[in-house]
Amino acid sequence: MAEAILSQISGDFLECTICMEPFKDPKILPCLHTFCTDCLEKFVRKQGDGNDKFPCPTCRTETELPGGGVAGLKNNFFVLSLRDTVDTHKSLVSKEDDKVPCDNCEVNVASHGCVLCEEFLCDECARVHRRAKRTRDHEVIGVVELKELLLTKPPSVKSTPLPLCPKHEDEKLKFYCETCKHPICRDCTVLQHKDHGYSYMADVASDVRAELKGKLEFAMPRVEQYRQFAGVVNEKQEELDTMSEKAADDIDAAAEEEIKYYNGLVRRKQTELKEKLASITATRSKQLSVTADSVESTLGCLSSTVDFSQKVVQHGSDFDVMNVYSDVTARLESLLKGPNPDIPEDIGYVRFDQRKKRKETEIVLGDFVEFGDLMPP
Incomplete structure (x- = not known):
């Protein structure tokens, strides 16, 4: 696991x-x-x-x-x-069982380990650990058993000391200013934030964590939706390229048939028709490219935002959650209210039609029709 x-x-x-x-x-x-x-x-x-x-x-x-x-x-x-x-x-x-260093003295090789502290201990440090008032009730087991226990349990970010306030030396960021939406220290509550609403970070972190989980439940389907949009754009581009290639082949085939009789004039008309086809294809391909860029950009923003938010919610400390809460909320709300991309259904449709009876050719792309005659007047 x-x-x-x-x-x-x-x-x-x-x-x-x-x-x-x-x-x-x-x-x-x-x-x-x-x-x-x-x-x-x-x-x-x-x-x-x-x-x-x-x-x-x-x-x-x-x-x-x-x-x-x-x-x-x-x-x-x-x-x-x-x-x-x-x-x-x-x-x-990577460490072998008989070469795990003692986390306490950092000199000797560990032979024991504390389950509660999740620390490896040598013989001497283990004896001290068992006698100390603060740790005498802790369960001390063998180094192999503790290593196996730590490797099989789900990892979590270790509780690290709260960061110090950049404005007030030696004061930890243990409060959360609900007015400014960021962590503050005790001195901040009576100085820069004295008229603001604030709480102990530990008291509000669980509610905020639950709130973020709720927002992520709404965001995840949006990520999948944009993945589908990206797939549709790619399919339309492939459809456009395939049909454009077929239309170009059809133009070549029709031109080669007529070239037998009208080599010079038909060659010039062939080039003209293919240039028209290329221009139409390039215009629509550019439209698809712009849409694809927009979809990829939104998908990237959504995915990275959700990925970061999930990791903070699942693995972050209370401080980590509170530190980015306002940014995560603002970012998710901004991304989730954006409109869906406009992908025209017929943008990938293109064909070539040689009308022998009228001596005309036809390039069709959506509602655009361009007639060209491969036969000389």
Whole structure:
């Protein structure tokens, strides 16, 4: 089960798409895409000086730079915690049973392990663990048994200490300002946010987590719907290409028959008809391309938003959930209210018809009909 869950967390989710390396000081944008601080700063500089907005490097959504520039954007603590969990699990799998280091002293090889603390302990640290008042009631088992237990249980992001407030030294972000929609510390509640509504983060996190799960239930069908839209656009493009190719073959066949008698004139008419066909095909193909870009863009935004939100809800700490709650909600509401793409039913229909009795040819594409005569006057 653990391997199955970890397989859902791809390396791409834990790597910056600009530098293609593990995140360093990751910042999360309102569109929920994450990048290294240095990578974002370089990207913003390339957009030119004096701009207070910049497009997301992935989805091109406009993002306003807060005070302090890129450094003022929200930190994505969740991906770092998730990466540590994944690395810990991989490290555990790779280590032999008799070479697991003690998590306490970090010097000796572990021979025991605490089930509650999920820590490996050497003989000496295990004895201390059993005697200490805080841990004397913990269950201590063999290193092999604990390793097997940790590898078979579903992995979760370890509870990490709450981050410190960037404005007030040594104060942890343990409150959530319901007015500003982001975590704050105790000093913030009596200074910058004194007239705001706020709560302990632990008291509201479960409700917010449930709310996000509800929003995801509505978003998931939308993702599938856009996957279907993308499939329809691809099918229409294939239909257009196939019928266009057949029409071109038909033009060639008809032209070759007439060329036997009117070589020069028919050749020129053949080229003219194929140019008309190519122009019509290119116009409609361009329409499909624009629609395809729109569908792919919306699908990418929906998929990445849902993927990120699911991982935060399933694996994130209370702080992680509360830290991105307002951004996730705003992003989902923005994406879900967008209109469906307009894909004309007949845009892929094209054919060539050589009317021998009237000595005329016909190119038909939707409601557009162009007549051309392969026979000279």
